[in-house]
Amino acid sequence: DAVEFVFPEYCECGLQGRLVRLPGEVAYFCEHPECPWQLRRRIEHFASRNAMDIEGMGEKVVDQLVTLGFLKNIASVYELHQFRDKLIELERWGEKKVDNLLEAIEESKKRPLHRLIFGLGIRFIGEGAAKILAKHFKNLDNIMKASKEDLTSIYEIGEKMAESLVRFFTDPKELEIIEKLRAYGVNFEEKEEFVTIGKKLEGLTFVLTGELQSMTRNEAKAKIEQLGGKVSGSVSKKTSFVIAGANPGSKYSDAVKLGIKILNEEEFLELIGEEKPKDNFANKPESNTLFD
DNA sequence: TAATAAGCTCACTGTAGAGC
DNA sequence: GCTCTACAGTGAGCTTATTA
Structure with a gap:
């Protein structure tokens, strides 16, 4: 008895932006170039952990600052210090919270190039593609100059x-924002430390599952990539190793099914040449045959 | 065209920190 | 010290792009 859902014709942004769906795509987009909801999501994405990692600038904070007119585009994040006194006055804010946020914004200027590329929110350019581009071109200006063929x-x-990249880097509005980011001192270069420093894991694909005790998953991912390895999100026949921490998920059983070699955290640390923590994984689950 | 991987979103739990 | 909010960490599932 389901009734067909009639999709709204206009966005709720209040700017009479028409909702459009590109042929062959699922998502609808508001056509209005100044849609405040798109702006919120863009800034949230820019500040998110895997992009510029600005602690204290989550969904609610972005929503509040856009509503109050403090944020107008991603570059305006670096103008927030001008409003320090006004921010302290806001409800549930205070001096410490504001200073922590401003410090996190200042720190974000040092992020490697691939995080900035990812943070710009270019369609079809996620974390992996951003890393490939940063590694290949070394700085943002080279990417901006690159042709479709390049x-x-x-x-x-x-x-x-x-x-998508060519369209983004020829859009005058985007170029204006990029020039502002440059003027505020945001890093446009890929630092050596984020480029591969070894070939020990070259040609190997890793999948991480469960909780690691000695490092976060992102840190483990960075270690593998620095040593020339690749990290994938799903287990396949091409997976070389599954690294399983405590309470591994379904990727563990997938690996068993496909006969993929599974390494526990101790073995993984040995592989990448890292020291084992002092407690020697005392909290590892006893029922997990992985650790037998 | 199928297999694979990447990208993205959502849900859930635990934790930190600010305000009261 | 309690409450509330936002963040951190993680897995799962879906869609889409790339590759063979």
């Missing part, structure tokens, strides 16, 4: 991604 000649960069 981009598609890179392994794993396809036509859609290249078109």
Whole structure:
């Protein structure tokens, strides 16, 4: 007895933005270039953990600052210090909270290039593609100058991604924001420390599951990539190793089914040449045959 | 065209920190 | 010290792009 859902024609942004759905795509977009909801999501994404990692700038904070007119685009994040006194006055804010946020914003200027590329929110350019581009071009200016042909000649960069990049870097509005980011001192270079420093794990693909005690998953991912390895989100026949921490998830059983070699955290640390923590994984689950 | 991987969103739990 | 909010960490599931 289901009744067909009639999708709204206009966005709730209040700017009479028409909702459009591109052929072959699922998502609807508000056509209005100044849609405040798109702006909120863009800034949230820019500040998110895997992008510029600005602690204290989550969904609610972005919503509040956009509503109050303090944030107008991603570059305006670096103008927030001008409003320090006004921010302290806000409900549930205080001097410490504001200073922590401003400090986190200042710190974010030092993030490596691949995080900035990811944070710009270019369609089809996620974390993985951002790393490939940063590694290949070394700085943002080289990426901005690259033609569609230059981009598609890179392994794993396809036509859609290249078109999206060229479209983004020829848009005058985006270029204006990028120039502001440059003027505020945001890092545009890929630092050596984020580029591969070894070939020990070259040609190997890893999948992480469960909770690691000695480092976060992101840290483990960075270690693997620095040593030339690849980290994937799902287990397949091509997976070389599954690294299983405490309480491993379904990827563990997937690995068993496919006969993929599973390493526990101790073995993983040995593989990457890291020291084991003092407690020697005292909290590892006893029922987990992985650790037998 | 199928397999694979990447990207993205959501849900859930635990924790930190600010306000009261 | 309690309450509330936001963040951190993680797994799962879905869609989509790339590759073979």
